[in-house]
Amino acid sequence: MLEINNVHTFYGNIHALKGVTLNVEQGEIVTLIGGNGAGKTTTLRTICGLMAPREGSLTFEGEDITKYKAHELVAKGIAMVPEGRGVFSKLTVTENLQMGAYHRNDRENIRKDIEWAFDMFPRLGERRSQLAGTMSGGEQQMLAVTRALMSKPRLLLMDEPSMGLAPVLVDVIFDAIGDINEQGVTILLVEQNAHMALQVANRGYVLQTGEIVLSDDADALKDDPTVQKAYLGLE
Amino acid sequence: MSRRFNYIDVVLWSLRIGIIVIVLWGTVAKLFLGVGNTYTVGNWIDFFVSGLSQGSLYALIALGYTMVYGVLFMINFAHGEFFMGGAMTTTVLVALPLEEAGFLNEFPILSLLAIFITAMAVSIAVAIMTERIAYRPLRRAPRLVPLITAIGASFFWQYFFRGLYGSSLIPFPEFDIFDGKFDFGVFDIQKTDVAVLVTSVVVLALLQLFVQRTKIGQAIRAVAEDKDAATLMGIDVDRTITITFAVGAAMAGVAGVLFAIVFRQLNFIMGFTPGIKAFTAAVLGGIGSIPGAALGGLFLGVIEAIGPPLFLEGLNIPGSHQLKDVIAFTMLVLVLIFRPQGILGEKLAEKKA
Numbered sequence: 001m002l003e004i005n006n007v008h009t010f011y012g013n014i015h016a017l018k019g020v021t022l023n024v025e026q027g028e029i030v031t032l033i034g035g036n037g038a039g040k041t042t043t044l045r046t047i048c049g050l051m052a053p054r055e056g057s058l059t060f061e062g063e064d065i066t067k068y069k070a071h072e073l074v075a076k077g078i079a080m081v082p083e084g085r086g087v088f089s090k091l092t093v094t095e096n097l098q099m100g101a102y103h104r105n106d107r108e109n110i111r112k113d114i115e116w117a118f119d120m121f122p123r124l125g126e127r128r129s130q131l132a133g134t135m136s137g138g139e140q141q142m143l144a145v146t147r148a149l150m151s152k153p154r155l156l157l158m159d160e161p162s163m164g165l166a167p168v169l170v171d172v173i174f175d176a177i178g179d180i181n182e183q184g185v186t187i188l189l190v191e192q193n194a195h196m197a198l199q200v201a202n203r204g205y206v207l208q209t210g211e212i213v214l215s216d217d218a219d220a221l222k223d224d225p226t227v228q229k230a231y232l233g234l235e
Numbered sequence: 236m237s238r239r240f241n242y243i244d245v246v247l248w249s250l251r252i253g254i255i256v257i258v259l260w261g262t263v264a265k266l267f268l269g270v271g272n273t274y275t276v277g278n279w280i281d282f283f284v285s286g287l288s289q290g291s292l293y294a295l296i297a298l299g300y301t302m303v304y305g306v307l308f309m310i311n312f313a314h315g316e317f318f319m320g321g322a323m324t325t326t327v328l329v330a331l332p333l334e335e336a337g338f339l340n341e342f343p344i345l346s347l348l349a350i351f352i353t354a355m356a357v358s359i360a361v362a363i364m365t366e367r368i369a370y371r372p373l374r375r376a377p378r379l380v381p382l383i384t385a386i387g388a389s390f391f392w393q394y395f396f397r398g399l400y401g402s403s404l405i406p407f408p409e410f411d412i413f414d415g416k417f418d419f420g421v422f423d424i425q426k427t428d429v430a431v432l433v434t435s436v437v438v439l440a441l442l443q444l445f446v447q448r449t450k451i452g453q454a455i456r457a458v459a460e461d462k463d464a465a466t467l468m469g470i471d472v473d474r475t476i477t478i479t480f481a482v483g484a485a486m487a488g489v490a491g492v493l494f495a496i497v498f499r500q501l502n503f504i505m506g507f508t509p510g511i512k513a514f515t516a517a518v519l520g521g522i523g524s525i526p527g528a529a530l531g532g533l534f535l536g537v538i539e540a541i542g543p544p545l546f547l548e549g550l551n552i553p554g555s556h557q558l559k560d561v562i563a564f565t566m567l568v569l570v571l572i573f574r575p576q577g578i579l580g581e582k583l584a585e586k587k588a
């Protein structure tokens with residue numbers, strides 16, 4: 001579904017991605033784990049078009065996606081939950097969800113999908129007219145996830161959805177990730193919380209200073225000694 | 236340990252207290268000691284209403300500054316030229332020919348419609364060209380670069396329109412329907428003031444609806460807050476920025492016609508003073524805030540109209556009515572010193588981060 005081949009991305013002279021190659025198949029949850037500054041966010045930003053790779057290829061459903069502008073990729077079926085959530089704090093919860101459906105024109109269905117989001121996270125429904133910036137971090141994360149789903153993506157990119165959340169809320173978000181996937185959405189999940197990520201994912205990649213150093217089934221990665229040492233806090 | 240005495244604090248506090256004392260002194264002298272001319276209640280209402288009318292013009296122009304600042308964090312110093320270009324063009328190409336044909340006062344509403352539409356169209360065209368050609372290529376440049384470019388663009392348009400229409404004053408034709416006053420007994424109001432106020436209020440209400448209720452309005456607010464997140468929603472950020480310029484310019488076009496109706500004389504430099512005043516109003520209200528720009532404009536207009544007869548005359552300053560610009564710019568400086576985020580604005584520092 002998504003194939004990334006030998007991608008190099010730069011910030012000015014900083015070589016952030018040094019030939020990243022990975023693929024995600026239809027229906028999978030694939031996780032990309034790695035420490036701070038490994039290049040996880042840069043990888044997602046390159047996929048969704050916010051950054052242009054200097055070298056390498058990116059195809060989605062067989063089509064070269066580097067030729068599209070970032071905002072055009074939403075209609076192609078790629079959505080992202082950005083790092084730090086990126087909700088519009090001065091828009092209401094409902095308006096945030098409407099923004100998620102920006103490229104759609106089926107008003108009736110958009111309204112139904114907003115209600116569906118409120119069913120999924122009743123706490124959002126209770127706060128539908130509230131400004132998003134006044135909500136707690138967990139509620140904002142629920143909003144960020146449902147907002148991304150409002151575009152009806154086939155591929156959902158998630159950048160550290162558990163960051164800064166209390167353990168209970170981390171569970172809520174990871175349950176949602178499983179549910180979303182069961183409804184047919186393919187997921188590429190970036191995490192520092194390798195423990196949770198490898199539990200929900202089918203496969204995983206380990207990124208280190210801009211390079212993929214390991215890739216395997218999630219269960220195999222869990223048992224891999226280097227992963228245990230570096231990312232799972234086990235000795 | 237006691238807090239250390241800071242010289243700057245002392246200077247700022249003396250400045251604050253000094254200004255308050257001066258304003259109070261002048262006001263008391265005026266109202267209770269009868270310094271200067273004596274005014275009736277009717278006169279004061281007159282000052283107030285013409286201040287409101289002038290202020291609503293500032294508000295219309297200020298919205299363009301504030302909306303563009305909202306999406307780009309940039310002060311568009313060429314905005315006064317959007318105002319001027321529309322007003323000059325519609326006067327020369329529409330208003331004067333219509334008057335010559337005798338159509339203007341025969342069908343005033345149709346004429347006004349044509350005049351407004353032309354002004355708005357030209358202002359929008361000027362704004363879009365400026366944004367596409369001068370600003371968009373500099374989107375990733377340091378912030379000082381587009382600022383200086385804006386000043387360059389401002390000069391460009393001034394001399395462009397001077398080339399088109401010459402440098403002498405162009406008269407705006409007189410509308411019979413705006414001639415005279417509404418008489419309310421103790422006071423009366425110029426019909427032009429009423430026209431300006433009513434039009435401005437309608438435009439402000441439409442803008443509020445547009446920004447709050449339409450999809451594009453929501454997109455403008457989303458882009459103002461977070462361009463990357465907006466892009467991830469499928470919003471074309473560049474297009475939204477262009478629309479923001481166009482909306483601001485449309486309001487500047489309306490303001491230009493209202494200005495022409497009130498002052499009835501135009502030239503290529505006419506955008507400068509209202510532009511700076513409106514910028515002051517936008518800063519006063521809190522740049523980036525739409526209600527702030529509206530409030531700031533009205534506030535500035537009223538203070539400019541009431542200040543000179545009230546506290547400046549009370550201080551025995553000669554020719555005080557010519558000093559309203561001093562009031563405006565003093566206020567700009569004071570706001571920048573004491574409350575740079577303006578009346579309704581939030582701290583700038585956190586937005587820039």
Ligand SMILES: Nc1ncnc2c1ncn2[C@@H]1O[C@H](COP(=O)(O)OP(=O)(O)O)[C@@H](O)[C@H]1O
Pocket residue numbers: 011014016034035036037038039040041042043
């Ligand atoms: N805006 C930026 N400008 C310059 N360098 C950056 C920028 N953002 C990230 N980097 C660098 O790129 C590398 C990868 O960063 P990032 O993708 O954010 O890592 P991760 O998401 O894995 O923590 C890091 O070395 C980081 O310092």
Ligand SMILES: [Mg+2]
Pocket residue numbers: 040041042083
């Ligand atoms: Mg990151």
